[in-house]
Amino acid sequence: MTAGTYATIKRGLALSPELRPGLGGTIALAVVQMSGRVAVPIAVQQGIDHGIRGAGGPDLAFVVKVVAFTFVALMISTLAGYLMTRRLFTVSETALGALRSRTFRHIHDLSMLHQQSERRGTMVSRVTSDVDQISLFLQTGGVQLLLASGQLLVSTIVMFIYSWQLTIVVLLAFGPAVAIIRLFQKRLAAVYGAVRERTGVMLGAIAESVVGATVIRAYGVAGRTEKRLDTSIGRLEVAQKKALRTSVTSFSSGEVGAGLALAGVVVAGVLIGVDGGLTVGRLTAFLFLVTLFIQPVQIATDMLNEAQNAVAGWRRVLDVLDLEPDVKDPDEAGVDLPAGPLSVRFADVSFRYPGGPIVLADVDLSLRARTKVAVVGETGSGKTTFAKLLTRLMDPVEGEVLLSGTPLRDVRFSALRSRVVMVPQDGFLFDATIGENIRFADASLTDDQLTAAFTELGLADWLAGLPNGLQTPVGERGEALSVGERQLVALVRAYVADPDLLVLDEATSAVDPATEVRLQHALDLVTRGRTTVAIAHRLSTAQAADEVIVVDAGRVVQRGPHADLLTQKDSIYANLYASWLEQTR
Amino acid sequence: MLVRGLRVLGQAIRTEPRLFTIGVAGSSVFGLLVIANSYVVGAVIGRVVVPAFGAGSTTTGTLVLIAAVFLGLSVLRVATIFGRRLGAGYMQFRLQARYRRAVTRRYLSLPPAWHQKHATGTLLSNANSDVEASFVPIAPLPFAVGTIVMILAAVVALFLTDWVLAMVGVVLFPALFALNTFYARRMSPRQIKAQRMRAKVSAVAHESFDGALVVKTMGREEDESRRFKVFVDELRDALISVGRLRGLFDPIMDALPSVGTLAVLLLGAWRLQNGAITVTELVTVAFLFTVLAFPVRAIGWVLGELPRSVAGWERVQAVLAAEGDLAYGTATVAGSGPATLRFDKVDFAYGDGPLVLNDVSFTVPPGRTVALVGATGSGKSTIASLAVRLVDPDAGEITLDGTPLPVLSEAGLTTASALVPQLPFVFDDTVRGNITLERETVDDAAVWEALRLAEADGFVAKLPGALDTAVGERGTSLSGGQRQRLTLARALAGRPRMLVLDDATSAVDPRVEAAILASLRGGDAGASILVVAYRRATIALADEVVYLEQGKVVATGTHTELLAAHPGYVDLVTAYEKAEADKAEAERVEAEA
Missing domain, CATH: 1.20.1560.10 (ABC transporter type 1, transmembrane domain)
Incomplete structure (x- = not known):
């Protein structure tokens, strides 16, 4: 999706209403500032024509008067400039801050599939460097462009007052330049778009090398990673240089226009002047005015080029904002879940990833409220997909999922997420303390309540063994803790959220068996009244469950209590269990 | 300014x-x-x-x-x-x-x-x-x-x-x-x-x-x-x-x-x-x-x-200007075939924190498999990191075939040893790229051989582009178990002389695990293995078990020896059986009542 420059700006303005209020005032101030600049050449003309070359010889008093008057005008213009810049900065940075926040939120609102389809570094670039481009442009170029436009307008008007014929000469001289600049805008949009895109790719490559630092070191493949990084950095450099060449070419056409204008004005001025249509002072003043006209044209050309860079950033931000979340929060229109424990129903549910094969086919089952269900199967059989559909991280391609009779699609997220909690395979922790990570579920919990939660889950000893207890920092991604410990924290986090449906996706896969068994007991005690669905690799979980669902190649092939399933000789479950016994005995 | x-x-x-x-x-x-x-x-x-x-x-x-x-x-x-x-x-x-x-x-x-x-x-x-x-x-x-x-x-x-x-x-x-x-x-x-x-x-x-x-x-x-x-x-x-x-x-x-x-x-x-x-x-x-x-x-x-x-x-x-480099040396590990890994009185702490490892000593003899067993947070992963020199110990020494790890060159260290971490990390690359990592010794035949060993050849063959399939950032297009197998194959493909598995086979069938371990042990081209494990099947495959409690080696011996001597060890490795027995007991009591 690459919208045109104009469309991007229009859409961007529509999405940033903060930019609009007071815009009129800001422009008015810019005009005042510009008028001050134009006052100077007028003063020069008046001073030369009436003061220095006045009828009765040089008139110093008149010159003093003109200079004093112009000086005051200049001061007013400077003050206006100050106020204008202040306003512009306040308004634009406020708007861009809001844009960052909005984009950030929108990325979180996108479905898991959308999020996965884009690299994290690239997503980060949308709320950082892409917005920075707009901000940097507004801070320097934006003001310049506004001032330049004002100066262009005011100096054109004044030029007209001085000599309409010469003004036409100037405008004609810039005609070809304007045409070239216009022609170049499209190419500029493309080359700056490439710069932004390659920046995103580079950030993705850097992020991977940072996140995978351990593996890169363990395999001694820094050289290969270096090559990849160098490639992405080099590709960005190439794009930047190409953008620069394009913009310089566009810019220099303005310079040629300036030369044409100056030559044209002198030639035409002399031709008009010899017929008595122009005084020397007026022609001189006009030449000053042409300079005042040329400057903003050059600045504006330059800034238009830079604007393409900013627009490219803006477009990337808007592209994300324009992605409709495909797993949508019904929000106001949605309903709450009925109170009490939740039952689950999968009604002829099928799922496939976009463009991929079916990963879950015709799943049709009901789970009673308050039961403990284990889902087992080989790796890649569709277990995790089942959990994701159950928690509405994804929507089924066919059929629907219902909780206590309410279709999931109709449940507003605020209700869904507080009642249904999933603990994913890798219980991601934030770079904060253990306590803060658990308060992620409920910010109002006191330290005592957190400690109590650890105790209830039989983890008091582990917590006590940490150097700073709840205040122990977990490091980036929780890496200061072992994987098993991270899972413990993630589990406590879900536990304090106190959901009515708890979905565990191999949530204790890295925890030692003794701790796992203890946790299971503790969860049993507290899960009375709650429905639990546990995706399990270890069949100890299945053994302890009220019911086991066996998934194979995307289909539910067996279900029932552990003991019943075992009696089905040579079934998938019986084989899984035999292998489990082999592992653990 | x-x-x-x-x-x-x-x-x-x-x-x-x-x-x-x-x-x-x-x-x-x-x-x-x-x-x-x-x-x-x-x-x-x-x-x-x-x-x-x-x-x-x-x-x-x-x-x-x-x-x-x-x-x-x-x-x-x-x-x-x-x-x-x-x-x-x-x-x-x-x-x-x-x-x-x-x-x-x-x-x-x-x-x-x-x-x-x-x-x-x-x-x-x-x-x-x-x-x-x-x-x-x-x-x-x-x-x-x-x-x-x-x-x-x-x-x-x-x-x-x-x-x-x-x-x-x-x-x-x-x-x-x-x-x-x-x-x-x-x-x-x-x-x-x-x-x-x-x-x-x-x-x-x-x-x-x-x-x-x-x-x-x-x-x-x-x-x-x-x-x-x-x-x-x-x-x-x-x-x-x-x-x-x-x-x-x-x-x-x-x-x-x-x-x-x-x-x-x-x-x-x-x-x-x-x-x-x-x-x-x-x-x-x-x-x-x-x-x-x-x-x-x-x-x-x-x-x-x-x-x-x-x-x-x-x-x-x-x-x-950041400091703290773990500079490589210039030496390579002499000889060929399975290597000996030795931890000698190793202490380690993260930053200013308490000691996570305290006076840890053990040896993985050539061609043997040693299992590290211990509760969550007992220091097993830290030992795995030290073994391939992702970190250096605060005290003590770690040697590979008698050469202290800091003396080894990058190539010397990484061709001799391989770590399969607990959390599989997959690069935004093709399946092939993820396994070869552009190591010259790894050709397509070696890739398939490694995939076969890791029992990943089946699903890879079914991928739309087989080895050329791009797996997405951090392997998002694969399931957790598939990612684990891919990283396992990556380690195997390099034919390391010392293989460190940090609870890296949890998603692999124990029979497959046994096959992997068997193919690696012994022989001239084989490897010594240090394996962090919870499964009894894995532990049973080990020649020796090092049992850890809170960063200290409490006991070393065969699985049977430890079962007889250490109640803590028994509790840990027989947790499932015990839970099952307790449950059966509870059900029996319930039935009687």
Whole structure:
């Protein structure tokens, strides 16, 4: 999706209403500032024509008067400039801050599939460097462009007052330049778009090398990673240089226009002047005015080029904002879940990833409220997909999922997420303390309540063994803790959220068996009244469950209590269990 | 600030002297052409316009000459613009690329312990926005240097015209410089803050997107947005405060040359009255000040961006100067076949924390399999990291075939040993790329062989492009178990002499695991194996078990020996059986009741 420059700006303005209020005032101030600049050449003309070359010889008093008057005008213009810049900065940075926040939120609102389809570094670039481009442009170029436009307008008007014929000469001289600049805008949009895109790719490559630092070191493949990084950095450099060449070419056409204008004005001025249509002072003043006209044209050309860079950033931000979340929060229109424990129903549910094969086919089952269900199967059989559909991280391609009779699609997220909690395979922790990570579920919990939660889950000893207890920092991604410990924290986090449906996706896969068994007991005690669905690799979980669902190649092939399933000789479950016994005995 | 800023510029110029020269040359000639233009305008007015207007006529030849002169100057200016801009821009981009490479090289060479302390988002910001900020003043630098040339030429020209009018320039130009210096000093802390907030925003964004699944499953989007907004608001406020100062500075910078023009008019009228100068000279000088007004701002751009540049530069330097490298030695492990790994009285603590490993000693004899067993948090993964030298111990020594690990070269270490970490990390690459990692010894046959061993050949063969299938960032298109098998195959493909498996086979069928271990042990091409394990099946495959409790080796022996001697060990490895027995017992009691 690459919208045109104009469309991007229009859409961007529509999405940033903060930019609009007071815009009129800001422009008015810019005009005042510009008028001050134009006052100077007028003063020069008046001073030369009436003061220095006045009828009765040089008139110093008149010159003093003109200079004093112009000086005051200049001061007013400077003050206006100050106020204008202040306003512009306040308004634009406020708007861009809001844009960052909005984009950030929108990325979180996108479905898991959308999020996965884009690299994290690239997503980060949308709320950082892409917005920075707009901000940097507004801070320097934006003001310049506004001032330049004002100066262009005011100096054109004044030029007209001085000599309409010469003004036409100037405008004609810039005609070809304007045409070239216009022609170049499209190419500029493309080359700056490439710069932004390659920046995103580079950030993705850097992020991977940072996140995978351990593996890169363990395999001694820094050289290969270096090559990849160098490639992405080099590709960005190439794009930047190409953008620069394009913009310089566009810019220099303005310079040629300036030369044409100056030559044209002198030639035409002399031709008009010899017929008595122009005084020397007026022609001189006009030449000053042409300079005042040329400057903003050059600045504006330059800034238009830079604007393409900013627009490219803006477009990337808007592209994300324009992605409709495909797993949508019904929000106001949605309903709450009925109170009490939740039952689950999968009604002829099928799922496939976009463009991929079916990963879950015709799943049709009901789970009673308050039961403990284990889902087992080989790796890649569709277990995790089942959990994701159950928690509405994804929507089924066919059929629907219902909780206590309410279709999931109709449940507003605020209700869904507080009642249904999933603990994913890798219980991601934030770079904060253990306590803060658990308060992620409920910010109002006191330290005592957190400690109590650890105790209830039989983890008091582990917590006590940490150097700073709840205040122990977990490091980036929780890496200061072992994987098993991270899972413990993630589990406590879900536990304090106190959901009515708890979905565990191999949530204790890295925890030692003794701790796992203890946790299971503790969860049993507290899960009375709650429905639990546990995706399990270890069949100890299945053994302890009220019911086991066996998934194979995307289909539910067996279900029932552990003991019943075992009696089905040579079934998938019986084989899984035999292998489990082999592992653990 | 000014000194530090100029030092950054100096460094940049020393790095790219050729491009800088091109830029400055272009810019200087441009400046001289601008001044020449003023004199041409003055001369045209004085020598052509005034006589022509006086006489009421002119010739075509004169007009053509005028046009040719102006157009000629313009063409020359275009040439110098190309020189100036391309010189400056290429210099800026080359410097950015060079420092991005340098920074990312540091990321690659700094050890995992350093990475753990630095947020990914912050590191992204260092490599992107901070590098960019460092060289922002490079773009206008040649222009600014050229402007200085222009100003000097202008002052000389002014003195040649009239010393009184020249005094205006003598006062004005230093004033501009003083104002800039003052501005740079005031701006510096604001820019440093803004740059720091940029990094913070990036860090929070990266972390939050990284943990998007948890955010989603716990319905924390709103809270995360709030957390993000705090930093965004701070960044906004920092940028607004930058803007306010700029709002004060820019208009004054704009106004000063105009004030100069007015002073020239005033003084010029007086000098004209005294007969010291002609009208032509007055016009020339006034025009000069008008055209100088704009380029002089280039100096302001450079000086104005210096604080941001210094802020970025210092953050970049902090990465480049970061310490704590685990430097490699030069030795390789002698011999071939399975290697011996020895831990000798090893202590280890993370940072200033308590000891996680305390006086740990054990040996993995050649061709043997040793299992590390212990409760969650007992130090098993730390031992695995130490074994392949992701970290160095605080005390004690770790040797591979008798060679201390720090003495080994990168290639020596990584070809001899391989770690399969607990959490599989998959690169944004094809299946093949993920397994070979461009190691020359690994060809397609070896890839398939490794995949077969890891029981991953089946699913890989079914992928749309088989080995050429791209697996997405961190392998998102694969299931958890598939990722684990892929990383297992990656380790096997390198035919290591010492294999460290950190609970890396939990998703693999125990029969497969047994096959893998069997194929690796013994024989000339085999490996010694250190395996972190919970499964009894895995433990049973080990020749020896090292049992850990809270960072200490409590016992070493065979599985059977430990079962007989250590109640803690028994509790740990027979937890499932016991749970099952308890459950059966409970059910029996329930049934009886």
